[in-house]
Amino acid sequence: MDYKKISDIDNLLTPFWDDNGYAYEESFLPLLKEGQTADEDLVVSLLYDACEIISVTTATRLEVMEQGKDYFLRDGKLVIPASSAIRRMMWDEYHIVGEKEAQAVFGFTGGGKIFFGEGDTMHSRQYLVTYKHCKAWDGYVPAVEASKLPKTKARLKNGEGFTFCWYGDSITTGANSSGTIGSEPFIPMFPELVTIKLQEKYGCDINYINNAMGGATSQWGVDNFDRLYNGLKPDLMFIGYGMNDGNLDPVEVVKNIKTIVKKTLEISPDCEFLICATTVPNVLAAGFFGLQDKHQPYLKALCDELGDRAALVPITSVHLSLLSKKNFYDMSGNNVNHPNDFLARAHAQTILAQII
Known part of the structure; x- marks a missing residue:
């Protein structure tokens, strides 16, 4: 995969749960709560209590806000006055x-x-805060099983090239990362971030193939596999369905994922897998939230069944932990089901934790 070097890729991909006290470009939407009036201060929910605010910018990074005028720090919280x-x-x-x-x-x-919108609707209203904090992360930390994905890890260690395929729904297509929607700061979608980081770190050439499709269900993944992977031989396959399977029994979701795995092994017997449990949609978006938060244990059981060739990417638990500290709209790209740059980075961080 050819790529443009990203100057701040290390900051972008430092795990939010292990950031050495430096939270980088955490996103937020400055939304006054129900019942608040325009003349009131807005207190922004952060992942940590801040001890120093480094910067606040628009999500595009094009506008830098002024501390003491546009925002200030109070009792570890970011506060935005009415005059901001x-x-x-x-x-x-x-x-x-x-x-x-x-x-x-x-x-x-x-x-x-x-409130809903694709493109830069949310991105144009969100902001980024970089700050220092003094306490360690007290939420969920993705479990890592060192024995998983041995062939992939050996290839990386030896600097060998391999084919990395991505299969999933709109989230895996990059919706709504700034690079995908064509807006500053043009941060690549998380599949590209992961691939770029692996190539930089290990000096290997990765054949990147993304066959994800917006609106796709796990059944779509089964039905379209033969057409999309004809002639391909994946060495590592990311499978990320579930957001559009909210009305489907988790047992059926896993049945479909298992079929995709079976089909992959028929064309590439040594392939390894990253099986992703989806983020959850906005509970306030009527009719969309279903059983998405129930898939992960079933997917974990499938990974256990597959042995060292499959690692779980526990994004459901990651997202729910983030939601215990921040609002859905702070890290969504459309306010219903797509991540913004910050949540897409969390995807990449969680995936890389399973590989590196």
């Missing part, structure tokens, strides 16, 4: 009721419609 140049969103713009409902797409749980 930071563009704050009122609750009635997020929870849409009345005449404007007809122009909105997704329902809001309990009534009304929810």
